[in-house]
Amino acid sequence: MDALLIIGGLLLMLAGLVWLVTRAFATSLLWGWGSLLPPITLIYIIRHWVRARSAVMLIGLGVIPLVVGLTLLASKDAERLAAIIRLDWLKPDIQEPAELAIELAGELNGQPFRPQQGELIDGVLTLREGLDFFALRELSIRLPQPVEGRVRVDVLPQDSGNLPEVELSWLLPEQDLPEARRLSRGYTLHLDLQPQEPNRLAGDFHLVLPPRFKTSLSGRVELYRDRLRYTDGQIDVRFDSRDTIAHVLQDYLQRRFATRNVSELKLPPFTFEGDTLEVQVEAQIDRRSERLPIRLHKRAGQGWAVDGDRFPALPAVTATQSSEAAPAEERLSRPVDRRQRFSLARLQRNPEQYRNLSMRLSRASGGTVEGRFAGLDADGSIRLSQQMGSGGGQASFSFKPEEIGRLELLEP
Known part of the structure; x- marks a missing residue:
């Protein structure tokens, strides 16, 4: 609505200016050419108000609609209005260098597919075009089981x-949620990915x-193998x-408790909304639950750090110490697959049993x-969170139970 008001107001003003110049030419050729210059246009309006008033009123x-449209735009998106006023739309777009070397030819759903992001994490290969919460176009391939090393x-x-x-x-453009199609057979797929240090597959x-x-x-x-980023090998x-x-x-935790035996680190769901985070951390430290x-x-310029962290670094571990300290492998009971009897x-x-697990929600409409389960809202709505592109941010969406057509748990 705001865009229509702004465009409509500009068109009316343009029509009024054209009409005013036409009236000036009708007065005399000299006034006509002179009215193309703003100062002389103002003089013409004052000297020939009777002729010019209709165009000025237009x-x-x-x-009026221009001011109303700009006011609505300022209330909804002040940054966008500021960018319009600064004439940022006239400046050429500067393409940032791509993080990943993805060179694909073909199309997805009949449209060119130019993914900027790619990862293969927990057995799911994802290629995304677009940096918003919902990708403009996205391809996911869920492998039967997670793989390590080379992927073929x-x-x-x-x-x-x-x-x-x-x-x-x-x-x-006219949709709030993306459309999706899935298939498990009847297609041709070839993957041959080699690990590359520190955390990529190519x-x-x-x-x-x-x-x-319409996809080929x-x-x-x-692709990234995890959601870490490296600079100079660190x-x-x-x-x-x-x-x-x-x-x-x-x-x-390793430096605080002076031990490398820190495992089963569990973090609650959180989002990156500022430069501080407060979390309750659970971990096994020297076989004790903390x-x-x-x-x-x-x-x-420095990144994330724990407040008050002044603990010294642990001494380097030699090869002999590492072999002596290596614990014997323990037999672990096979965990229960919670996907088998999962339901809304x-x-x-x-809800706590499924917190932070990956799920796929299909709306009835x-x-x-697809995202990770972040909990139930006060009204019983299901809340899913999702990583937002390579920037690392997260966004969450809530869905009422009556809006859900199907809910699937994607990991055990």
């Missing part, structure tokens, strides 16, 4: 059995879906991600959202 009429997958249309699940999603990618999906992609991709603690915070806390309140602060009713009865 210009004034255009000012070959699927033909006639294959059957436990195959990777392919999901496409795209967001149209290699060949080839995908052809049945004709009705081929080329080379580079973890960049300035990057906002859950993995970065886990790394900082792991290092802090629960600690910790406050972190992000310092400019079970989630509502015991259409559209699919």
Whole structure:
């Protein structure tokens, strides 16, 4: 609405100016050419008010919707209005260098696909185009099980059995939620990805879906294996991600308790809304369960650190000490797969059991959202959170139970 008011006001003002110049030419050729210069235009209006007043009134009429539109825009998006006033739209866009070397040719849902982000984490390969909460176009391939090291997958249309699940999603301008399509067979897929230090995979990618999906992609991709970022071979603690915070806390707990035996680190759901974080951390430290309140602060140029951290670094471990201290492997009982009996009713009865697990929600009215379960709102709505692009931020969405058509748990 604000854009229509602004455009309508500008068009009325333009029509009034054209009418005014036409009236000036009708008065005399000299006044006509002179009215093209703003100072002389004002003199013409004063000297020939009777002739000019209709055009001036039309210009004034255009000012009204223009002011109303700018006021609405300022109330909704002040930064956008400031950018318009600064004429930022006239400046050429400066393309930042891509973090990943993704060179794909082809299309997704009949549209060119130019992903800026890619990752293969917990057995899910994701390519995203767009940096918003919902990607403009997104491709996900869920492998039957997580893989370590080299990734090689070959699927033909006639294959059957436990195959990777392919999901496409795209967001149209007039939609609030993206559309999604999934298929588990009948496609061609070739992956040959080699690990690259410190945390990337790179290699060949080839995908052809049945004709009705209008999707065919081929080329080379580079993917992150986790949500850490590195600078000069060291973890960049300035990057906002859950993995970065886990790394900082792991290092802090090891130095605080003077032991490297820190495991099973558990973090509550959180979002990066400022430069401070307060979390309750649970961990096994020397086989003891510890629960600690910790406050972190992000310092400019230095990144995330625990407040009051003055503990010295641990001494370097020699190869002999490492082999002597290595604990014997323990047999662990196989964890229960919570996906087998998962349902919306079970989630509502015991939400803590599923907190921070990955889920896929399909709305009854259409559209699919995938994210991590962040809890139940006061009105019983299901809240999902999702990582926002490479910036590390998170966003959350809430859905009432009656809006949910299907809810799936994606990890055990």
